[in-house]
Amino acid sequence: MASVEFSKILAFFKALSDESRLKIVGALASNERSVEELATLLELRAPTVSHHLAKLKEVGLVEMRSEGTTHIYHLVMSEMRALTKRVLTLDSIETFTEDVVPDAWERKILGDFFEGQRLKEIPASRKKREVVLRWLVERFQFDKRYTEKEVSAIIAKHHPDFATLRRELICAKLLARESGVYWRP
């Protein structure tokens, strides 16, 4: 489920993603104005302007005051500032996908390339290969030292080409090696 933050920001962008509404905001920036006045300025019919103002009001960007039968709208700059500021921070942007399972991609790759414990094929693309390598390196303990034979044996349980995979693990810095001894850094 999308966060309230997300829908608020999405609504904000939707509100300002229309030429007429953006012009209305521009017109209100210098002055409060009635519906009829805005309609004349933008060369639109009153119902159209009314419809746009309703959308802007929904997200809190404008407010209305009655004077007789005429409704006078004005911009709420504080809301404008509050919303744009939120978009500026990386932290809040990341929440845009918080309803998404963050490792869906990795799990899909593992599902595609493994048949149980057995690696069907070494992925050609770097990004996919890295996912497989990160899974492989989990078969090793952190505080233990391995001989080359041991490393090869562990890898061989998942794929016959242990030499290539061993090299790739080193290359990706997932395993470290010095004078024939391997460990997990």
Place this chain on the structure above:
Amino acid sequence: MASVEFSKILAFFKALSDESRLKIVGALASNERSVEELATLLELRAPTVSHHLAKLKEVGLVEMRSEGTTHIYHLVMSEMRALTKRVLTLDSIETFTEDVVPDAWERKILGDFFEGQRLKEIPASRKKREVVLRWLVERFQFDKRYTEKEVSAIIAKHHPDFATLRRELICAKLLARESGVYWRP
């Protein structure tokens, strides 16, 4: 004709006014990602994601790097910041309507209520009445003093109810009065 500033900002809002694109931006906020990866994360087909990325690239919010046949996209935060900052300043917001004749409204009111030099009727709504009064006060010179008779005579050339209009001019502070003498402040 709309300013380049205006269309740039409109394009920016259009780019971010879609749920999927906003989520893409969110996903790219923490990491660069391939098309396939984004498609898995958002549960969309690759062509759809490709289409969205093209739109984001058009406004400079993302950039792309090739790695083999996979295209890896990343967010351009500087562009994000530059665009949101521009929206924050009142000055630039006002330019959203710079292609609009600023006094279109006033001219329409004057056209509606005047028959040549003759005021057909005194507008009931305050906003419209003020437009008419501002036109009327232009019939008076700045550095001259008028008797009440003179004021009434000038107004009467445009409308019979000079008393009401004279009072309204004072009330709107467009004319000043002291001990029977009138002038334009």
Place this chain on the structure above:
DNA sequence: TTGTAATTTTGATATACATCTAATTAGATG
């Protein structure tokens, strides 16, 4: 060169929505 995987382009479809006219509501005026 032939094949394969990732992406993009094309074409089709369905939905969202901006705009208009006509009808309705709400205040103000005579």
Place this chain on the structure above:
DNA sequence: CATCTAATTAGATGTATATCAAAATTACAA
């Protein structure tokens, strides 16, 4: 109360566009 004006709501229509499947493209590998 009847009327007028400004605004909103309802209903209709056309355009924009998000999405997908299928075809075309691109870059790499065998």
